[in-house]
Amino acid sequence: MSPALVQYEINDFIAQVTLNNPPMNPLTAEAKQDLGRVFKELDEKSDQVRAVVLAGGGEKAFAAGADIKAFLELTPETALPRLERSHEIFSLVENYRWPVIAAIRGFCLGGGLELALCCDIRYAAEDAVLGFPEVNLSIFPGNGGMARGLHFLGLGRFKELVYTGRRISAAEAYEYGLVEKVVPTEALMEEALGLAKSIAKRGPLGVAGAKKVINQTRDLAVSEALAVESRNWSQLAATEDMKEGARAFVEKRKPVYRCR
Template identity: 60%
Template structure:
C-alpha cells in the first residue's frame, strides 16, 4: 500500500496517509504526501476541494521518525528541514482548499502539517501537541511560523516550552481547529464541508484562497492591491457573470470553472 494515496469522488479528493501504526512522517512518507498533491494538481479540474486524513484508528500523524534524528548533523539536518518545508508548502499552496480530518494523535510534524491545511476538523478523541522539547529540539517544520497565525504568542510558547498534550476541545478553544465532532464522525463533517465548497464558484474559491494566503504577511496597502487585482481578474470570467445572473433570476448557478 502506498504511504499516501488519494481517491476522487464527486469533485472531492481524499488524501490518506498510510504509515502504520502512527503515520510517522519519515522521509518516504513526506515525499509520498508531496507526490500525491503534485499528482492532484495535474488533474485539478477533476476536483474542487481536498480532505487530508490519516489511515488507521490511532493517529492523523503522530510526529516525525525519531530514529532518524540520531545520526543528524547540522548540514544534514538543515537539508532535511528545507526539504520538509517544500513538502509542507505544496500542501499549503494547493490550488483548492484542503481540509484536515483529524483523529487520534496529532503531534509535532503532524500538527505542523495540519496547520498547512485551510480548515481543521477534529474528532473528540484527537490529541494535539508539540512534544519536541522532550527530545531537546523544537517544532522545525514551519511550526514556529504557522502556529502564530492561529495561537496567541503566549499560548503557543506555553505549548512548545511545556511539550504537553491538549485535547480537541482545548484545541478548539485555542483556535487550532474549527470544529470538534463525536468520535468516528470527523470524516463525515470534513466531507460535508468539502462538498459544500465544491458547489460554490470554483474560480472565486481558488482566488479567495490565494488572496488570503498572500495577504496574511503583507502590510495593509499591499494586501488591498493583491485583493483588488485578484477580484478584478474574475470580472471577465463566465462564472462571475453566471453567478450574478443566477442570483438575479433566482436559480442555481451552473459554474464551468472558466
C-alpha cells in the same frame, strides 16, 4: 512493491488523501516524499477537484511526528536540506489550489500538527490529542510549526505549548483556535466530507481566488494586502463563472459553474 505511504482517490470533485502507515502514520522522509508526490498529482488533476480531505489511516493517529531514529544520524549539514525539503512539500499542501480540510483523529503531534496547520480548515474528533512535544527531544517544531503557529495562537499560549511540550485535547485545541470544529469520533469523516461537498458547490474560481489572496496577504500590511486583493478580484471579471453567478442571482436560479 510496498504500498504507497500516502494514497488518494477522487470522487465527485472531492479528493480524499490518506496518510497510509498506521497505527501512528509517522511523517518519515519517505512519507513526506509520497505526500509531495500526491499533491503534485492532484495539481495536475486540479480540474477534477474542488476540495481535499486529508486524514490519517487507521484509528489511532492523524500523524504522530517524525522518524525519531533518523535523528541520530543528523548533522547540521544534513539537517538543513532535510528541513528545506519538508518546507517545500508542506507548502504544496498549504498552497494547493483548492481548500484542504484536515480530519484529525487520535494523535496529531509534532510534524503531524505542523502538517495540519498547513491545511485551510481543521476538524477534530473528540478523541484527538494535539501538541508540539519536540522539546522532550531537546529540539523545537522545525517543519513550519514556529512560522505558522503564531497565525493560530496568541504569543503566550504558543510559547506555553512549545516550551512545555504539553498535549492538549480536542476541546482545548478548539478553545485555543487550533481547530475549527470538534465532532464525535465516529462522525469525523462524514463532517469533513460534508464541509468539502459544501465548498465544492460554490463558485470554484471564487474559492480558489479567495484561498490565493488569503495565503498571499496574511503577512502583509493592510495597504499592500488591498492591492493584492483588488488585483485578484478584478481578474475574476474576465471569467464566464463570474457572469454566470450574477446572471443566476438575477434570474433566481442555481448557477452552473464551469471553472472558466
